[in-house]
Amino acid sequence: MTEYEPVIGMEVHAELLTESKMFCGCPTTFGAAPNTQVCPICLGLPGTLPVPNRRAVEFVVRAALALNCEISPRSIFYRKNYYYPDLPKAYQISQYGDDPIGRNGYIEIEVDGRVKRIGIRRCHLEEDTGKLFHVSPHTSEIDYNRSGMPLMEIVSEPDISSAEEARAYLEQLRAILTYLGVCDGKMEQGSLRCEPNVSVRPKGSTALGTKTELKNLNSFRAVARGIEYEIARQTALLREGGVVVQETWRWDEARQVTAPMRSKEAEQEYRYFPDPDLTPMVFDPAWIEEQRAQLPELPRQKQLRFQKEYGLPAYDAQVLTETRALAEYFEAAAKKHSDAKAVSNWVMGELLGRLNAASLDITESKISPEALAGLLALIDKGTISGKIAKEVFDEMFATGKAAEEIVRAKGLTQITDTEAIATTLDEIIAANPKEWERLKAGQEQLVKFFVGQVMRVTKGRANPQVVNDLLKERLQ
Ligand SMILES: [Zn+2]
Structure with missing residues (x-):
């Protein structure tokens, strides 16, 4: 039977801990009433102009440095065009191509005593979308409070080879981001979201198999379980002579299975182009070094x-x-x-x-x-x-x-007074003559019984070493 090995890459979205949104001054407080933290810019109204949040840029540069990335000297914002109700402008401001803020970095993980480097392909800055709530089969509600929140995307190389490694990678990444103070790392609140790409291939092969993307993983445990499930599903499918289709699967936490969501749209459909409203970001090497010096x-x-x-x-x-x-x-x-x-x-x-x-x-x-x-x-x-x-x-x-x-x-002080303990011990020996005879005859398991009785009478305050020593003395 063909042996298969998994190949896993991770896409992580981290909401940045800035006080205001990415391109406007709206607050970013979690849990506010729907549509109370919005303005013409993050609602995508015509005639508005975005102004980048300097703090968010600094956060991504610092994170990229902590992830051992090189910083692109010149980095550009693109428009990623698609229509969806949670995206009022019908495009998302994101980064694309060869000039994300950070690229070519790595994280070091340790699993079962083995140290491994997981490559970081890119680390870029974008804005979040609004949030849809499907309240009934015919009704959905939209909250635009999240629209325009600064979001960092971190894409790994497909260097991860097991669910345990995926979990270790994510734990290490979350630790780095929270140490830096750029993200609170709360997966259950969605401020850290993880989408693994999973594929399997015959062991020893260098070609990549067809991958599926996993969504809706809200805890480290769900990430590990979802990946394990997907590896087993793809392996069984290939063994039966089936083919893996490139699509998005959703982790069903209640049923502990993955379920297909939708086919992955081809990349060119987004019609990326540089956003004409935003000038390129140019990073001064001296400023980058200043940021590096501030890393904890x-x-x-x-x-x-x-x-x-x-x-x-x-x-x-x-x-x-x-x-x-x-x-x-x-x-x-x-x-x-x-x-x-x-x-x-x-x-x-x-x-x-x-x-x-x-x-x-x-x-x-x-x-x-x-x-x-x-x-x-x-x-x-x-x-x-x-x-x-x-x-x-x-x-x-x-x-x-x-x-x-x-x-x-x-009055919990330990009783180390040998005489006091000896008196208690002698009383217990006198009260349990049969057990004492058996101990003297060599039934050593009764040592425990006598020590236990002394501890009980002294309410755990007798020094167990002293009790043991006294018991030995009495036995000689
Ligand atoms: Zn706004």
Whole structure:
């Protein structure tokens, strides 16, 4: 049987975090009442002239630099002509051809310990369309608030070879854009939209198979599931002797399948031409360098630095650098506590677990990095056990109080006083003579029973090491 391999390219649209739209002064606030953020320019009324948003151009240049792209010295806006109700001008101002703002870049991803470069073909600036709501089979409503919002399009080379790589690419891209502050990365709100092109070909072949485009992927999970489904569908089709048709497929989240949408229009139908209302953008090399100098430490650099500086495993470093705020949180705590791996465990396990369950962001955590370090210090000193620490952590999470304060108020200090523990242990031995005889006869699983009884009586406050030591003493 012929083995097939997938070839995947990604088109990503990112709404830019500017305060006003791309070619007019309308605000870009998310969730405003329909058609309240519009003007003659973004409604496409005759006699209006677009004025480019300088901030949006800067954002795309910075993103292109972060994606290791070269910047076109001269970049042009084109008109992409087509008729659709969400596009009042009947053309979209976009970029086309060889002179997008950024080109020939790459992103580095890591999947299962393997590092891979995914090429970035282009990174350009355009305007978004309005939004259609199909309210009944015969009625659609249009909201033009989104019309004319600045949109960055990032097109990868078809260098992605699996659903996992696609997900890693998208995660890395989102991290880069949010680190830069140019996009909020919210897939569920549509500010980051991803359209993968998927094709398969016989393994070892260099020719590309016919691709389909996937739409309606609103989460990382949906992207991975949609691509997996499409790879399996195309492979089965080709094995049966069928042909893949170039068209757009839609991910159906409820049914977890892809479904055909419409045939892909041929490119020349858009009749692209340079927009006569807009002059070319010419970038001064010195200005480009100024923008480059303003780039923050990017997620991949931070990840590698965390591995080196704090000795973290790649997985921890990857999770902790997903957002800038999380990375900064970890680093602030790790600066106050010498055991960086312990900090990582608490942040990734206890803290992120509780934040996710409460649908909260790291910036909303009531536990400050310093407070977390304070809790870990109490464990290190032996003031509290790891088990009690989790209880204390719960209260810190709910109230924002310091660990020491909670431990003092609730009397949770660990009992390390050997005599007190010995008394408790002897009482338990006296109360359970049969179990004690069996343990003495060599049934070692009963060690757990006695340690457990002491912990129960002391409400988890006895130092387990001391209990174990005392038990050994009694057995000799
Ligand atoms: Zn407007």
